[in-house]
Amino acid sequence: MDTIEYTSQQKNRIRLAVSLFYFSQGLAFSSWASRIPTIKQSLGISEGQLGTLLLLMPIGQLCTMALSGRLVAKYGSRKVLRIVVLIYPAILCCIGLAQNFYQLAAALFFFGVIGNMCNISVNTQGVEVEKVYGKSIMSSFHGAWSIAGFTGALIGLLMMNLNINTFYHFLIIYGLIVLNWFINNQYILSSVSVKQTEKKSLFSKPESTLIQLGVIGFLSMATEGAMFDWSGVYFQDIVKAPENLVVVGYASFMVMMATGRFIGDYFISKYGKQRIMQVSGLLMSSGLLISVFFPNFFICVIAFMMVGLGVACNVPTVYSVAGKSTKVNAGVALATVSSVSFLGFLMGPPLIGYIAELFDLRYSYAVFACFGLIMIVMVGRMKVFK
Template identity: 55%
Template sequence: AIFKQTITFEQDIPREKRRMRIAVALFYFCLGLCFSSWASRIPDIKTRLHLGDAAFGSILFALPVAQFLMMTFSGKLVTQYGSRKMLLFALPLYTICLSNIGLVTHGWQLAVALFLFGLSGNVCNISMNTQGVAAEKLYKRPIMASFHGGWSLAGFTGALIGLAMINLKVAPYTHFWIVILVVWIIVWRNNKYLVPFQSTSNQEEPRRKFFSRPDSTLLQLGIIGFCSMASEGAMFDWSGIYFKDIVKAPSSLVILGYT
């Protein structure tokens, strides 16, 4: 009975709303595919640059620092210009920053590339999740988990693509551009279906402070988010290196550490 009700409900949803949901999910997939492509080649890039663990760890710190610094500005940009416009602006920049990572020849260049990758990625994240919230409001039921599922699926897909590229001895730069072209095609075919911008700002509202002290509930949520992201970041950044340097897995299987 539940299955029949679900089918009936989906059939009752206008085609435009379904198309918006698919488009938003595909943009989640694109963002996850770009990030997983970088993560899948971390061991190769570390080896190519001849970096030790301490130096490489310091360089990797550039990405979360950029994301943290951009967080407040991303929200303001999305509020002012709309999530659709900012997503279509930031995602192409994100892909270009990914390609730059494949070109680096020195540690400082990698730090700069990751910093820019983090800046554009944060704008993409805020814009994309705002699109997810807007699509969820159109559906009038919880569907956000399906969008994040698209990001997770992209993680596995990116790892499998990375595994194939490593086995074929494809350089990271070429690998990244293959992924970028796929992402651009998806964006080109689906950008018109994103949820349109609906301004919720009120010109008569008092000007908000740049920084407000968080209450205890928000602070607790922030601590939980910090701990979860710290463990997730360690897994993303170091699992492949662990498989390569400690486990001594063959190069063709190192990527499995990421999955």
């Protein structure tokens, strides 16, 4: 990272630039998500085929986790981010051009590959900006990603109402991201490498602390993924909410998660990472258990808000701690933690479904409530949070 002193104005400009790169990545991803029904219908894809397609993106991410970390370690997050942030929306446009299942499958796989490179490089930037500030600001960066999710969904809705086809919609998004690149790429920071005494192979055994951080991320992201995919079903089948209010459960969770990310840095600076992470675990568990035992509409809205607040700061904090590793380059550390964490996002929703199939959706949520309690114990035992 640059070894110079920055004025307050320069720090704020760097922070804004990095926030907008987080926003760009979130905008590209949410734009794809907003047009999934349209693409499914236009290509005549079945539910089973769609399930297979949706798996290709995380498979692409997982296949290149180690490579992404090594690229960031070797060339620096600045160089990698400046390249991949332009490739990512270009592949988004390829998704819009897909004419059949196989073309879409290939585009989604590479969307996952480049998305992962964006993820590692932009989070490494976030860690380095934290070093410039000397305090926790990672949650606000992830808050920018969350806001991009809302923005992308709203733009997608507008494009559908205006009958603009998917390719031109994605081309507009590409233009916005390119504009952001021209305005802000000069403000992202250069990286510094951590000196290592021995050269490690691409698939060398990771540090145990990083694995533990990844497990905490896994528990949080499994809960987050379950809420993304199953909150609407829970409000429909368990809460018995009116059809026009089914979305309230998902919305209440998302609003509080985004809010929590913008206020999280203040509370982390004031009370410390360990205490906030343990309170987060308690909120996750309490919210899920309340929704299990009291499946009333208004109570569940509050419960889902608690869960949203509970998951808000976990992954940003885990990434922040991993990126400050003194033994491993920040890019490699983030790749390791992301690998384990993202498995939670991938495995959480299917696990909910399997438990619900055997028993009931309420049992699924009760099992996931244990994740917050496990997180509390793990955070309490790890020195990196103290």
